[in-house]
Amino acid sequence: SRKLMRALVTGFEAFGGDSVNATQSALKRLPPFIKQLEIETLLLPVSFARAPAVLAAGIEQFAPEVVLCTGEAGDRHGFCLERVATNLCDARIPDNDGARPTGCKSIEDGPAAYFSTLPVNNMLAALRGAGLPSEISNSAGGYVCNHVFYALMHMAAAGGHRWRGGFLHVPQAFDAVARPQARLLLDDVVRAIVVALDAAAPHRAAG
Ligand code: PCA
DSSP: OOOOOOEEEEOOOOOOTSOHHHHHHHHOOOOOOEETTEEEEEESSSSSSTHHHHHHHHHHHHHEEEEEEEOOOOOOEEEEEEOEEEBBOOSSSSOOOOOOOOOOOOOSOOOEEEESSHHHHHHHHHHHHHHOOEEEESSSSHHHHHHHHHHHHHHHHTTOOEEEEEEEEEEOOOBTTBBBBBBBBHHHHHHHHHHHHHHHHHTSSSO
16 A cells, blocks of 8 residues: 555754764654655754653644654664563752652653564664664663653554554764764764665555
8 A cells, every 4th residue: 555654753952062963863754754754853852841741732733743852862872672661760960950769750650661562673673684783672761761661552552543653762962063973973863764764654564
């Protein structure tokens, strides 16, 4: 079928005193379509309190079939397909509102964890096939990315949704001013998101 489908891709603002976030920069460079996937982008605040509602509103408005949230993880060497969101907030640094929750739950009455409902194995094979250093990660950390990923999967589990969702962590990308040391190029981040989305599209086999 040549029916158009929609994908919502989110990224984050800069945080932790940085002036850039590779995911925010990459969002601006994404194409409007990837084959029959129509791409909508949404920037999320690095805020434990505010990000989940912004995400929920975006999903409501765009009615996507696929939701891929992305965030930057400065300590990762490759692209990390997150397999599991845990019901945990455990921040090492304050978020952009100055909040630093530690050792608490993302959602008080939620289960311990949710798995991504995107085909992470397919996506990994596609990323590696495109020559992009990638792995599957079993922890999205304890900061706002995990919190948003957990909120996303909690929404998905609530039912009545036809979308599948997951999370991709990306390394820092070169920026002449802010990230002169980074070896990865922003174009590679854009390419990774495109390849991951194409492999996650519902017309593909699950894996
Ligand atoms: N990375 C952070 C939050 C925002 C972002 O891009 C994280 O990994 O939690």
